[in-house]
Amino acid sequence: MRIDAYNQIAQLYGVSKTSRTQKAQGTASVSDQVSISQAGRDYQIAKKAVSEASDIREDKVAQLKNMVNSGQYQVNGDDFASKLLEKYNSL
Numbered sequence: 593m594r595i596d597a598y599n600q601i602a603q604l605y606g607v608s609k610t611s612r613t614q615k616a617q618g619t620a621s622v623s624d625q626v627s628i629s630q631a632g633r634d635y636q637i638a639k640k641a642v643s644e645a646s647d648i649r650e651d652k653v654a655q656l657k658n659m660v661n662s663g664q665y666q667v668n669g670d671d672f673a674s675k676l677l678e679k680y681n682s683l
Contacts, residue, residue, distance in 0.1 A: 628636075659665035 656665065
């Protein structure tokens, strides 16, 4: 095989000079669009409602506060100890 024949083959398969293409005139411009499904909209509304909600339930806090102040709130020692141990063992 002769190496100088490679140049002749390269010329056969070489890329010819490309000409610049012109942009078509008078065509309407195309724009991208995004559409969100109804499930996606519902999810966004629910997520917004949850993020705006308070972490503290004021009604429960007020009820417990009234019970403690009036002496009606009673804590069983055994229940307290078992919950404390349960929490300690889960760490």
